[in-house]
Amino acid sequence: MESYCRGVGAGSGVGPGSQRVTCPYCGSPNPVGELLCYACRAPLVEVQPIACPRCGFLNVPEAEICQNCSTAL
Template sequence: AEIWEAVDEYCRAQGSARGAVTILTHVVCPYCGTPNDIGEANCRACGAPLADAQPIVCGRCGFLNEPHAQRCVNCGAKF
């Protein structure tokens, strides 16, 4: 967790408001590549299920993380 704090501190010093984290704005369908709104059950283009592509919400800080993350990139909590 200390390394991520150092990275975030450096990024903020360089002018980034959120540090090194990426803000997830959509879910990309793993079958056809179409961007979909977060929380959608199925792809709007091909109808494929999006459950495995949904972001992981951190139980500690509420941050949206990449679908297969092992730790929260915001606070370092393990999933």
């Protein structure tokens, strides 16, 4: 996805400080890496993205391969 976005002159929204995870309990957005929701203090471990070891792309937690470079996660 990142390479496609660069190819068409657009950003993917992936970058330091731009990623958010949504609390599965209250729906509040939280920065990637936070362990607890700012609003309700629920754990956010299950919704954290998985960084690709090859390209660093942040993938959805249930991804088995990187959406950017197809490396196995």
